[in-house]
Amino acid sequence: MAERLRLGVNIDHVATVRNARGGAAPDPVRAAQLAVAAGADGITAHLREDRRHIRDADMERLARELTRPLNFEMGATEEMIALAERLKPHAACLVPEKREERTTEGGLDVVGQRDQLVPKIARLKAAGCRVSLFIEPDEAPIAMAAELGAPVVELHTGSWCEALTHGETDAAEAQFARLARGAAHAAALGLEVHAGHGLDFDSARRLAGVPEFVEFNIGHFLIGEAIFTGLDAAIGRMRAAMDEGRGL
Template identity: 65%
Template sequence: MAHDLRLGVNIDHVATVRNARGSGYPDPVRAGVLAAEAGADGITAHLREDRRHITDDDIARLAATLTVPLNFEMAATQEMLAIALRHRPHAACIVPEKREERTTEGGIDAAGQQERLAPLVGQLREAGIRVSLFIEPDPRQIAAAIQLGAPVVELHTGRYAELHGVEPGDGAEELRRLTDAAALAAKNGIEVHAGHGLTYDNVGPIAAIPQVRELNIGHFLIGEALFTGLGEAVRRMRREMDAAR
């Protein structure tokens, strides 16, 4: 079934649990298959340079196994470019990466790194891989994405997620920034995705932004899966998203 608003499920933290014991389980590839069966439109996996969760073998098996699109999150490095070109995922999302961070802490500075990013974007596109840039909801970053020829941007919703629901009205300004950025990107022919820190409680206003075509959600869903099962967690998120449209 084609959805007006797609749900991409990030399975990185299934690998985090596996790696905590150095075992072969739980298997992130199995999680990807189960998420797809429950209604996920795609699967996202971030191969970090330090391999703290997803591994090279995971990417190879995901690329060979999934029947839904694989979104390969990658740092802007030659190593990750080579891996993307080897496996040819449906999509590659270029994200910032710092070894000391627990998780991705913000969007990539596309405006300040155009010279570095341009060759990567070009080579990925030439290989038939859909390129997205994970950016802040900032007009400067949208302008850089346009200049780089990126067909997709993923707007970082982390700040919105931190503020939402703390006090009445909290997060409203960040939601406005996201809404304005989505409209600006779409006006210039860029497909808009969004993600980071989204939960059942805060996903509605983001899902309601008409220009947003895809949400990528991971950590929360894997956490909920401990209590309800991954299939039910995905199905409920799908319902929350659909209700907002």
């Protein structure tokens, strides 16, 4: 029987709404707790250099209060590595980060940044964090992730989801095939394979049919859907879509 996919819920954009008014509501930690109650297997939060959504105090509370694994998304900077060493989240996912981008635009350049990443990954592992690398679903970065000793890769699904959004059928099929090949290659190298960026009910359902994937991390879509249906209903529907795609 196929294994059930894990669902990680990213609560960044609850903080985006909070910060738009500069107050305390809505509280992203409360959203994380509600997500767990609704069936999330873990919580993801990205503390950006410019603190545009999640703030240091949010990370402190998440690390202290969560009853499910915390996945700390972070740029590979000294500031973030030191914070992860102190907070000791379950997982640390290294992502590329540019101040001017609206959201993470692609995978981390693990090939070009190999020498800088080696000591940072070692420090995170020494702190007890399960290191994940957010990368493109291509052979070179996947092979480098394995060489670097990261146990997990999260494959960037943004190019596929963008093609789907714009109705670019041929491009979408090519990107889906790229993801499936990447997942198979990563799993063959002994890596645990996650996916994320831009997934919605339909795309998560289809991607769940690729057996090498173990976990999806989904945020913006679920928080947006929660405006209309509530967070528990949105997570429940996503969980059902993933289970259907996996054949459960």
